[in-house]
Amino acid sequence: AQSVAQPEDQVNVAEGNPLTVKCTYSVSGNPYLFWYVQYPNRGLQFLLKYITGDNLVKGSYGFEAEFNKSQTSFHLKKPSALVSDSALYFCAVSLSGGYNKLIFGAGTRLAVHP
Amino acid sequence: DAGITQSPRHKVTETGTPVTLRCHQTENHRYMYWYRQDPGHGLRLIHYSYGVKDTDKGEVSDGYSVSRSKTEDFLLTLESATSSQTSVYFCAISESDRSQETQYFGPGTRLLVL
Numbered sequence: 001a002q003s004v005a006q007p008e009d010q011v012n013v014a015e016g017n018p019l020t021v022k023c024t025y026s027v028s029g030n031p032y033l034f035w036y037v038q039y040p041n042r043g044l045q046f047l048l049k050y051i052t053g054d055n056l057v058k059g060s061y062g063f064e065a066e067f068n069k070s071q072t073s074f075h076l077k078k079p080s081a082l083v084s085d086s087a088l089y090f091c092a093v094s095l096s097g098g099y100n101k102l103i104f105g106a107g108t109r110l111a112v113h114p
Numbered sequence: 115d116a117g118i119t120q121s122p123r124h125k126v127t128e129t130g131t132p133v134t135l136r137c138h139q140t141e142n143h144r145y146m147y148w149y150r151q152d153p154g155h156g157l158r159l160i161h162y163s164y165g166v167k168d169t170d171k172g173e174v175s176d177g178y179s180v181s182r183s184k185t186e187d188f189l190l191t192l193e194s195a196t197s198s199q200t201s202v203y204f205c206a207i208s209e210s211d212r213s214q215e216t217q218y219f220g221p222g223t224r225l226l227v228l
Contacts, residue, residue, distance in 0.1 A: 004156075032214045043118075043204060043219040044157075051214045090156055094213040100145065101172075102217060104156030 006105035021076040023091030033074040038088040081112045117141045118220035133192040137205030146188040147206040195227045
């Protein structure tokens with residue numbers, strides 16, 4: 001069965017420092033991987049996705065993510081965190097060749113401190 | 115929020131009462147989804163639709179029904195609400211059912227069942 005793990009419930013980082021939000025996945029085929037962000041009382045906003053090709057994917061708001069097939073990971077990164085990046089982040093996976101069925105991780109809350 | 119509205123945005127109801135949540139899109143996308151968001155679980159798929167009058171069950175469909183009589187509207191009904199259905203409900207849309215297609219989310223409905 002497909003699954004996504006976000007091992008950290010919360011990540012704390014100082015403004016201006018680099019941030020990483022971790023995601024690992026377990027699927028039986030080739031994965032498509034997504035990151036979404038949720039600000040308070042808002043819906044999920046799409047940040048970026050990995051389909052194929054370059055393992056480093058660039059997305060919205062200066063975020064990027066690196067696909068690592070051998071470690072089955074898709075960590076979200078940003079070189080310099082902003083206080084406004086504080087939000088709930090979700091990693092999701094769907095399976096190539098299947099229908100558009102997203103399996104979500106439990107979410108990681110990012111807190112960026114001034 | 116990608117041309118997606120949900121109504122109501124907040125609702126308090128009592129156990130045993132029927133509840134209908136509405137999702138309306140202006141993107142003319144064929145595929146629509148209902149998810150629920152609960153702490154520690156991320157988002158889980160309840161039902162989805164691949165066209166007018168075409169729907170199917172997701173991961174957590176027990177206690178829920180859906181209907182889609184028009185492309186733009188996707189209704190989620192709790193026939194007899196229970197406290198375990200207290201959650202935040204999100205509607206999503208996508209242009210195709212290819213597994214690499216991005217899903218876009220509405221603002222959510224917060225439901226409290228007393």
